[in-house]
Amino acid sequence: MQKFELFVDVVWTILEIAPMLVMGWLAFILVFGLIKRKALVKAFSDYKNRFAIIVCAHNEEKAIGSLxxxxxxxxxxxDKYHVYVICDHCTDKTAEIAGSYPFVTVMxxxxxxxxxxxxxxxxxxxxILKMTEKDSCDAFVFFDADNVAKADFLTEMSKKMNQGNDIIQGNRLGGRPYNTYVTKWYTLYWASYTTYFSYAREKLNLSAFLTGTGFVVKRDLIEKEGWDTSTITEDVEYSIQNCIKGRRVAFCISAICFDEQPSELKVMMNQLSRWTTGSYQILNKYFYSIxxxxxxxxxxxxxxxxFLLMGPCSWLSAIITALNMLIILWKLPLYACLPAVILGVVGLMTMYIAVYGAARYxxxxxxxxFFALLTFPLFTFAYMICSIKTCFKPSTTWVKIEHKSLDRAQV
Structure with a gap:
């Protein structure tokens, strides 16, 4: 009996410590990335790179015009950029609308x-590689059909390329209109993600991760290795593939594009489930390779x-914390929970300040x-629920998100 109790204690201790190490590391990077001064990196030249812009679209007639x-x-x-719209099984007017722009080639x-x-x-x-000559295209830019790019997007990306970066993620932000609280939660999420995750890593010379849109990959890299992803989060998978090869994804905070966000709770849960499923797929596929x-x-x-362990460790930590609280309540007086409650309140206030700061920045x-900020913990809770669910029941079916159009006045 004593041996069994010892075994349980050891396992429980490991389950407590492992998530703390992961979350502690992520917090360490966030803090030191924020306080570190941005290094002044001089460009090798003022060369203006030539870009092939790629847009993957499936029945996007309502949104693609704004992009x-x-x-x-x-x-x-x-004369230094051209757009290629890949109409994937389109049955609407996406190809017709895209073809009406003189700088667009429709595939x-x-x-x-x-x-x-x-x-x-x-x-x-x-x-597209066969259609473009090397002297007419230095890099590929990837956008989604529901995006809107700021006027200086390519200018900023070209500067970043001239600093010696082969893969660059731009600053993807949620775009207006902010129709519902779901849309607003996403907007706050992306502002926080780009600031505290991507920008912090850029300043520490670590690798950011591609976020699906608004990014650049050098032509030579695509020409040499192609694009070979099999998980449902191809952006993160491509980032991991290059991390294994010793490359990093740079982040350009000044290259801004806006992305239309879901407005319905059901769509949000489906998308978060796909994101978390993709993380588990990549963790399973590349853990030993890393x-x-x-x-x-x-x-x-x-x-x-x-980063890949963040999802499972976050919900594992939450469950263990909840169980520990129940054990304390069962064995000790109510006031024994006071330190944990105070710690929880401090953590909640820190999150509010951080999210508000990212939005202002x-x-x-x-x-x-205001109310979206106040209820933002519900978004993080929903993310955690999706992570738990997809750990046991993956969501591998691609479901199209219906897009409308972003307000171009903001760019």
């Missing part, structure tokens, strides 16, 4: 599965592994955001 109009208004030499894909962007890129990139990879970026590998309008 293409914003791309037509970029303050970049018009129609009607064969193969409609399982997400990964398979579309695997189909389209080799064809550990065994031989490159000099040890801290980057460690940080990437901690990214110039997110505060009008109508």
């Amino acid at each position: 293409l109009s914003s791309l037509g208004d970029l303050d970049y030499d018009k 129609e894909r009607n064969e193969g599965p409609t399982t997400g962007k990964g398979v579309v890129l695997s189909w389209g990139l080799p064809r 550990i065994r990879s031989k490159n000099e970026r040890f801290l980057q590998k460690l940080d990437s592994l901690m 990214n110039k997110i309008e505060s009008e109508g955001m």
Whole structure:
């Protein structure tokens, strides 16, 4: 009996410590990334890179016009970029609308599965490589059909490329209109993510992660290795693949694009379930590859592994904390829980301040955001519930999110 109790104690202690190590590491990176001064990195040249902009679209006739109009208004030499819209199994007027823009080439894909962007890129990139000469394209830019780009997006990305970066994630922010509290939660989430996760890692010379849209990959890299992803979160998978090879994803906070966010709770839960499922798929597929990879970026590998472990460790930590509280209540007087309650309140207030600060830093309008900020813990709770659910029941089916159009006045 004593041996069994000892075994239970050891297992419980491990379950308590492991999530704390992961969350502690992430908090450490966040804090030191914030307080570290941004290094002044000089560009190797003022060369203006040439870009092929790729847009994957499936029945996006309502949204794609705003994106293409914003791309037509970029303050970049018009002969140094061209847009390729890959219409994937489209049955509406997406191809017709895209073809009406003189700087757009429309490609129609009607064969193969409609399982997400990964398979579309695997189909389209080799064809675009054949269509473009090396001296006419230095890098590929990836957007979603529901995006709107700021006028200086390519200018800022070109500067970042000239600093020696091959893969660059731009500053993806939630765009107006902020129709519902779900939309506002997403807007606060992306402002926090880009500031505290991506920008903190950029300042520490660690790798950010691609977030699905608004990013650049150098042509030579695509030409040499192609695009070979199989999970439903192809952006994170591609980031991990390059981390294993010793590369990093740079982050350009000044290259801003806006992304239309879901407005319904059901759509939000479906999307979060796909994100968490993808994280588990990647963790299962690349865990040993990350550990065994031989490159000099040890801290980057460690940080990437901690990022993948963040989902399961967050809900495991929450469950263990709740159980410990129940044990304390069962064995000790009520006032014994006071330190834990105080710690919880401090943590909640810290989150409110951090999310508000990220929104202000990214110039997110505060009008109508107060209640969304107040209820933002519900978004994080929903994320955790999806992470628990998909750990046991993955969500692998791609479901299209219906888009409308972003307000271009904000760019």
